[in-house]
Amino acid sequence: MFGKFLKRSRDAEEGRVPPGQVLTEKFPVLTYGPTPSLKPEEVRIFLDGLVEQPLELSWQDLLSLPQSDLTADFHCVTRWSKLDVQWRGVKVLDLMEQVKLRPQASAVLIHCYGGYTTNLTLDDFLRPENLLAHTLFGEALPREHGGPLRLIVPHLYAWKSAKWLRGFEFTGREKLGFWEVNGYHRRGDPWREERFSDE
Template identity: 45%
Template sequence: MSATRRSGLLDEQTQAAQRREDRRRFIKLAAAGTTIAALGGYYFLAPDEQTKAARRERLPDGRARLPPGQKVIEQLKPMGGSRGDIRKSAFRLRVHGAVDAPFEIDFTELLSLPQVELDLDVHCVTGWSRLGARWQGVRLAELAARAQVRPTARHVILEAAHGYTANVPLDDALADDSLVAHRYEGESLASQNGAPARALIPHLYFWKSAKWLEGVRFVERDEPGFWEVRGYHNRADPWLEQRYG
């Protein structure tokens, strides 16, 4: 079989797998009731129609599901950054700072912690959103509990490869949907998406979800990160369009 033919077959297999995943998600959402089913139906629409449908949906708190200025896409875009070491065998995560029990874990130990799988929306400051993707990982709150975060801590600094940092308020870091994620849509993270593990703070713009994560540092005073000192907004709430400071 020629290389071109093999490539074509692989593309067809990838598309078929995506269609099966979309059907699986839709059926799961539909089983939860008609209100939730409405949130899943757009997976069968063209991208422009997905965006229109998502703008009509509402989150439990009444906000539009799709923040202002965003368009729905079907796959994550590999947005920048200097790639870290993607080997699981080389992974080390330090949890430290304003804590009473700092620790470091490898990838095997990360997998031994309580795992969650969540269907989450993520929103990039450049204007795209990926809705309802399945992520798996460990809640940052789980790491915080083990580290015994001090009452004086107010912020979390997510430390990544090559000195990259992203700062988030403590409450955002400890939200139920904030993770150290290592799987996306049932597969290990791709290298361009932050393998082997990344932060995931889905309710803030995606640059806060540091890729190639190496540390979680709790601090008493805020420390603006890589993009924040370059003019991007310190909080980065997509619904308030907090793109720039």
């Protein structure tokens, strides 16, 4: 018990745990609304809005793209963090090779099965570590964690890592998503404790 406390303290001292967060060895499940039930072959991912040619990709299309591994820390706005979470999937940058954005595009609204949405600027979206994840710790992504497919945006709070991914709507200005409309911060940087809107 004391050894685990020392390990957690050491991790915090090394700068991996944002302010206000507590480490957990578990992987809590927090979801608003019903959990969609989808088979992988039912998943379709759209890319539309301010793109030259809208596109829809099947599950097999996604698997035919380059597959990448990511180990990253995961920070929930409800004040827990889990270190070294292992994901596998398609990098956002590899996905974006399939479409050409129009010059006025500056943000993206992420849509999910079940109706959830969240927003990102292109600067936050087009980062090399961001991933469309279908695997968690070497196993197919569980339904309760967003399976078959979720977005992983490790530098922001986890509500931006949208579960049950459906597609991307590129826009000329930010359109706020579900939690952002309901009082959460529009960006959600854990190192700045951007938990709630200051407007």
